[in-house]
Amino acid sequence: MPFYRRPLIPGEISAERWLSVLIPVGWLTGGITVLQFQEWLPWCILFRVTGIPCPACGGTRSTLALAHGHIGQAFYFNPAWTLLCLGSIAVWLWCAGTAWRRTPVLRYHANSKLGAWLPRAGVIAAVVLNWLWNCWREMAS
Numbered sequence: 193m194p195f196y197r198r199p200l201i202p203g204e205i206s207a208e209r210w211l212s213v214l215i216p217v218g219w220l221t222g223g224i225t226v227l228q229f230q231e232w233l234p235w236c237i238l239f240r241v242t243g244i245p246c247p248a249c250g251g252t253r254s255t256l257a258l259a260h261g262h263i264g265q266a267f268y269f270n271p272a273w274t275l276l277c278l279g280s281i282a283v284w285l286w287c288a289g290t291a292w293r294r295t296p297v298l299r300y301h302a303n304s305k306l307g308a309w310l311p312r313a314g315v316i317a318a319v320v321l322n323w324l325w326n327c328w329r330e331m332a333s
């Protein structure tokens with residue numbers, strides 16, 4: 193199995209401890225930025241120049257929808273960003289639980305070339321699918 197659990201090595205920096213602090217900081221700064229400074233956020237340069245959305249287009253509107261509890265609307269504006277935001281809740285719960293209870297940490301070690309490339313291919317596929325969705329959304333609107 194590429195996933196395994198082990199105790200922290202003495203002196204090792206706990207990624208879980210850092211993430212249990214940084215993820216809520218990201219929620220707060222992202223939420224405050226979108227809710228209070230929305231009109232100051234720059235427009236997407238690619239969309240402005242070409243009329244073609246980038247994979248991140250709709251992220252601000254998606255965050256705004258999430259901040260108001262409109263999850264369906266958030267998915268419509270940017271599905272990958274919405275999944276990332278909602279997934280960050282699960283990651284935070286996992287990291288905070290692991291860090292505070294000092295239980296063994298979860299790590300990934302690829303045993304094969306396929307195991308090393310599968311997560312990367314998944315990220316690339318998610319970005320491409322999200323970009324195609326954004327293109328479709330812009331054509332449909």
Ligand SMILES: [Zn+2]
Pocket residue numbers: 236237238239245246247248249250
């Ligand atoms: Zn964009």
